[in-house]
Amino acid sequence: NLITYPGCMTQLYFVIIFGTAESYTLAAMAYDRYVAICNPLVYNIAMSSQIYCSLISGVYIFAMFCASVNMGFMLRIQFCKSDVINHYFCDFLPLLKLACSNTYVSEMLILVFGTLNIFVPMLTIITSYTSIISSILRIRSRESRSKAFSTCSSHISAVAIFYGSTAFVYLQPSRVSSMDQGKVSSVFYTTVVPMLNPLIYSLGNKDVSVALKKILERKKFM
Structure with a gap:
């Protein structure tokens, strides 16, 4: 498939925005579960619609900031080695392979923002779930x-798949990472995770679980 240079840069820009937003949204969801389980009496106040809107707005503003900084340096790079990605x-590491100018700053930005956008949400998730597990164990x-x-x-499953695949791709220098392995991991966080999310989250719903069990039992008897 063919893509123009402006089209490729635009695609990369939105990949960064939505990837970063997904990472912090998962952290916000972990906090939501922490409040629901550890402080259920104040849940409606602590997680009001206004706070939800503020969280999501903050997530996307920060995601746009990350994308703008990264793209500002990517646009300075000269690509002359090949026109085949x-x-x-259009992703960072495959594009950097085609560069004939210095890519050190862009590689460092990928590593810094990749570390920040994976470990800060992960720390939030781990802290939230530490408190959640502690509270659950106290339930008689x-x-x-x-x-x-x-x-x-369901949330833990989505977190494991998303962060595992993104960390594998972005938390290593481009000269070390394998493009074939990167493509496989990219399929997970761009295609498989979004496809699995409706299934993962809906299975947590009691009505959906009961309906699925009925369907499976019916097939066994057929």
């Missing part, structure tokens, strides 16, 4: 504990 979309009722764990299981 060894990837299925087995049914209540099971319900609390099921509330978090």
Whole structure:
């Protein structure tokens, strides 16, 4: 498939925005679960619609800032080695392979922002879930504990797939990383994770789980 240079840079810009936003949205969701399980009596106040809007607005403003800084330096790079991108979309590392000018600043920015945008949300998620697990273990009722764990299981699955694949791609210098491995990981965080999210989150819904069990039981008898 062919893409123009402005089209390629535009695609990369939005990939950065939505990838960064996804990372911090998962952290915001972890905080939401922390409030729901650890402070249920103040949940409606602590997580009001106004706070939700502020969180999401902050996530996208910061994502646009990251994308703008990275793109400002990417646009200064001269590409002259080839016009074939060894990837299925315009991404940082495949584009840097085609550069004939110095890419040190861009590589450092990828590493710095990649580290920041993975480890800060991960730290938030780990802190939230440490408190959540501590609260769940104090619950005496087995049914209540099971319900609390099921509330978090879908989110943990999405977190593991997304952060695992993005960390594998971006937390290593371009000269070290393998393009073929990078393409496989990119498929996970750009295609597989968004496709799995509706399934992962809906399975946490009791009605959906019951309906799925009925369908599977029906197929066994057929």
